[in-house]
Amino acid sequence: xxxxxxxxxxxxxxxxxxxxxxxxxxxxxxxxxxxxxxxxxxxxxxxxxxxxxxxxxxxxxxxxxxxxxxxxxxxxxxxxxxxxxxxxxxxxxxxxxxxxxxxxxxxxxxxxxxxxxxxxxxxxxxxxxxxxxxxxxxxxxxxxxxxxxxxxxxxxxxxxxxxxxxxxxxxxxxxxxxxxxxxxxxxxxxxxxxxxxxxxxxxxxxxxxxxxxxxxxxxxxxxxxxxxxxxxxxxxxxxxxxxxxxxxxxxxxxxxxxxxxxxxxxxxxxxxxxxxxxxxxxxxxxxxxxxxxxxxxxxxxxxxxxxxxxxxxxxxxxxxxxxxxxxxxxxxxxxxxxxxxxxxxxxxxxxxxxxxxxxxxxxxxxxxxxxxxxxxxxxxxxxxxxxxxxxxxxxxxxxxxxxxxxxxxxxxxxxxxxxxxxxxxxxx
Numbered sequence: 001x002x003x004x005x006x007x008x009x010x011x012x013x014x015x016x017x018x019x020x021x022x023x024x025x026x027x028x029x030x031x032x033x034x035x036x037x038x039x040x041x042x043x044x045x046x047x048x049x050x051x052x053x054x055x056x057x058x059x060x061x062x063x064x065x066x067x068x069x070x071x072x073x074x075x076x077x078x079x080x081x082x083x084x085x086x087x088x089x090x091x092x093x094x095x096x097x098x099x100x101x102x103x104x105x106x107x108x109x110x111x112x113x114x115x116x117x118x119x120x121x122x123x124x125x126x127x128x129x130x131x132x133x134x135x136x137x138x139x140x141x142x143x144x145x146x147x148x149x150x151x152x153x154x155x156x157x158x159x160x161x162x163x164x165x166x167x168x169x170x171x172x173x174x175x176x177x178x179x180x181x182x183x184x185x186x187x188x189x190x191x192x193x194x195x196x197x198x199x200x201x202x203x204x205x206x207x208x209x210x211x212x213x214x215x216x217x218x219x220x221x222x223x224x225x226x227x228x229x230x231x232x233x234x235x236x237x238x239x240x241x242x243x244x245x246x247x248x249x250x251x252x253x254x255x256x257x258x259x260x261x262x263x264x265x266x267x268x269x270x271x272x273x274x275x276x277x278x279x280x281x282x283x284x285x286x287x288x289x290x291x292x293x294x295x296x297x298x299x300x301x302x303x304x305x306x307x308x309x310x311x312x313x314x315x316x317x318x319x320x321x322x323x324x325x326x327x328x329x330x331x332x333x334x335x336x337x338x339x340x341x342x343x344x345x346x347x348x349x350x351x352x353x354x355x356x357x358x359x360x361x362x363x364x365x366x367x368x369x370x371x372x373x374x375x376x377x378x379x380x381x382x383x384x385x386x387x388x389x390x391x392x393x394x395x396x397x398x399x400x401x402x403x404x405x406x407x408x409x410x411x412x413x414x415x416x417x418x419x420x421x422x423x424x425x426x427x428x
Contacts, residue, residue, distance in 0.1 A: 111188035139254035174201035229392025269368035304365025
């Protein structure tokens, strides 16, 4: 017998079904509440509203748990690689050897983009923000792959669209950077890994040659894994909402990139570096800023500490902290801003004020440190986030279509003027 929740409104009782997730999550199905009673629920920002059921990612912020398709993020980061995780997130299962070889081969074969698309990237002014270039160029992919617009696209055609998107986004991102700094573009190479290819497209110079450092390559691959999906956040919900109108995968991902561009969502690691630079320019007195962060009357906040979802230690931060240490040690970077970061980390991990409030360094703190150390410009940080999040966006869009979800149409509570008569201009 199904369980129900009873709601009493204006003297009438309505029974609403209860739903339970596989990890013990609980929900009240209110989808028919308005039809039954005339009432809607109000939840500004959708902080307590489930918009869908999903089999992709499980997140428990209280316990610091993150799993993709049932696999812990710790196991995936330690034992897998980004393309295998991408396959898992998108398809639901870890690939067999032949499936993975075919998947990676097709991605490498599709990393080159149409020369006309290159012309579009080169047409942006050098001052263009790389996230704007990325969003616009991914949206423009629909012009080069018109069959992607078909809402009833076949499974084979959709799979090829997914391959093209995963393959070509690093190329678009790297080329937008090369355009910004006024350097000739580098083409992808088939004998390199996904992360390695991105690094060489970013930094290779014909007069010097470039071979990605294995430690840096490994750290970047891990960062991509750690960002692969994160449940129903702002950009992911945007992808699903836009996709619910039967917009193409390229158009939906372009919208997700735009949502991620917002500083409240994808710009946290950039905010970390800006904070470190501010402290450095102010003389580098870490104790001063630690005390400011503790002062409830001071508006200063330590960027990269605590998390909106995780009320304990961000599980991704534990993983990437070692990678950050490895990168800094291997590269021997002499950067005052990164020295400040290490001092802040050391103090905050031991300070009772931060420990008692679970204000631990999160993944954005360490990712910003890694990106700065390997030479990724600050404006590109959110682009790196988008590259990692791509498999999750694709999987969420694909799941939404497979579940035949209706077009998204939130309700509202109108609080404006009631009906009033029109007044002629001369009488106003």
